Amino acid sequence: MSFEFFGIVYAGQEALELKDLVRSRAVAALPVAGRYRAIDFILSNLVNSGATNVGIVTRYNYHSLMDHLGAGKEWDLSRKRDGLFVLPPFVTNQTPGAYRGTLDALNSVRNYIRRSPQENVLFIDDTALYNTTYTDMIRAHMASGADITVLYHQVQPVLVEALEGVERVYLYANDEGRIWDIEVKASLPRTRMMSLGAYLLSKRLLEQLIEENVSRDRYDFVRDVLLRRIGDLKVCGHEHRGAVARIDTVQSYFAANRMFLEPDTRADLLGNGGEVYTKVKDEVPARYGANGRAVNALVADGCIIEGQVENSVLFRGVRVGKNAVIKDSIVMQNSEVQEGATLQYAILDKSVVVQRDRMLAGSERFPMIIRKHGIV
Numbered sequence: 001m002s003f004e005f006f007g008i009v010y011a012g013q014e015a016l017e018l019k020d021l022v023r024s025r026a027v028a029a030l031p032v033a034g035r036y037r038a039i040d041f042i043l044s045n046l047v048n049s050g051a052t053n054v055g056i057v058t059r060y061n062y063h064s065l066m067d068h069l070g071a072g073k074e075w076d077l078s079r080k081r082d083g084l085f086v087l088p089p090f091v092t093n094q095t096p097g098a099y100r101g102t103l104d105a106l107n108s109v110r111n112y113i114r115r116s117p118q119e120n121v122l123f124i125d126d127t128a129l130y131n132t133t134y135t136d137m138i139r140a141h142m143a144s145g146a147d148i149t150v151l152y153h154q155v156q157p158v159l160v161e162a163l164e165g166v167e168r169v170y171l172y173a174n175d176e177g178r179i180w181d182i183e184v185k186a187s188l189p190r191t192r193m194m195s196l197g198a199y200l201l202s203k204r205l206l207e208q209l210i211e212e213n214v215s216r217d218r219y220d221f222v223r224d225v226l227l228r229r230i231g232d233l234k235v236c237g238h239e240h241r242g243a244v245a246r247i248d249t250v251q252s253y254f255a256a257n258r259m260f261l262e263p264d265t266r267a268d269l270l271g272n273g274g275e276v277y278t279k280v281k282d283e284v285p286a287r288y289g290a291n292g293r294a295v296n297a298l299v300a301d302g303c304i305i306e307g308q309v310e311n312s313v314l315f316r317g318v319r320v321g322k323n324a325v326i327k328d329s330i331v332m333q334n335s336e337v338q339e340g341a342t343l344q345y346a347i348l349d350k351s352v353v354v355q356r357d358r359m360l361a362g363s364e365r366f367p368m369i370i371r372k373h374g375i376v
């Protein structure tokens with residue numbers, strides 16, 4: 001039996017914990033792993049699962065996201081039928097464009113939902129990085145007869161305890177996989193099941209849920225749909241067993257990029273589920289000076305390395321001057337670390353200049369951030 005679905009990706013997360021990293025960009029547009037954006041993983045998962053119709057619901061700071069996505073050519077979504085649809089806020093006297101929740105955002109794109117020919121929808125409202133196809137999730141959804149299937153992964157107990165105050169969704173399920181309770185923003189959850197924010201359901205049910213809840217002034221998909229209806233809707237979980245990188249705090253963003261330095265994790269995130277596609281930018285290969293050296297580092301095309309780089313991620317076009325030292329840091333596109341400068345546990349946004357002989361140092365728990373176009 002065929003199962004056709006389309007994807008809706010909510011790219012309007014506020015994520016104030018990311019501070020200056022989202023000052024001028026959406027969370028989905030955050031650069032990761034030297035050449036990708038967070039949205040690349042979500043889109044690639046959908047495309048590798050057979051989706052040909054994907055809508056991206058934006059909220060604010062979405063210009064860089066739109067520039068990156070273009071017409072969707074890199075994801076084979078530039079099509080005569082279906083394709084990639086960027087859905088910015090529709091501002092009227094009645095709708096100011098500031099969504100009160102994910103259901104409010106879905107309500108604003110009901111015309112897109114109604115026009116989509118596929119009878120099922122995969123709604124994604126999380127920017128976690130993982131590599132998968134949703135084929136097994138679809139099979140489990142059909143076999144269980146679930147109204148809604150939620151993708152989740154298992155977290156280590158020590159990680160759960162460290163997430164106090166961060167808004168993440170924890171699931172409680174019985175032996176058959178049916179979810180019977182949900183916690184949001186729990187400081188001490190009693191479960192290892194953390195939602196990945198991917199929900200599979202029929203288009204008819206989604207439209208019904210939007211109508212029922214928005215008309216009653218309820219606007220959040222998790223709190224107002226899953227929590228309220230968990231008793232009468234059959235909500236099941238499906239486990240993703242591969243690596244997962246979170247990017248909802250500065251610390252998790254820093255850790256997510258460093259995960260790509262581990263060979264096994266990098267292979268899992270960039271290829272085990274399927275290829276990760278991104279916008280193609282042709283650059284010359286990285287060039288190393290006579291004393292240039294990179295150890296356990298991701299160095300993108302176009303970089304010029306004349307100093308020392310260790311345990312770090314360098315994006316396109318980064319220049320590292322003579323006798324400069326970069327350790328345990330993330331340096332974004334077109335930044336420059338001049339001669340004799342030292343970085344440790346730092347995140348440099350795009351086009352930052354660290355002048356000669358300067359020293360910047362944060363810590364693993366609190367990395368230092370230099371905002372876009374900064375000069376230090």
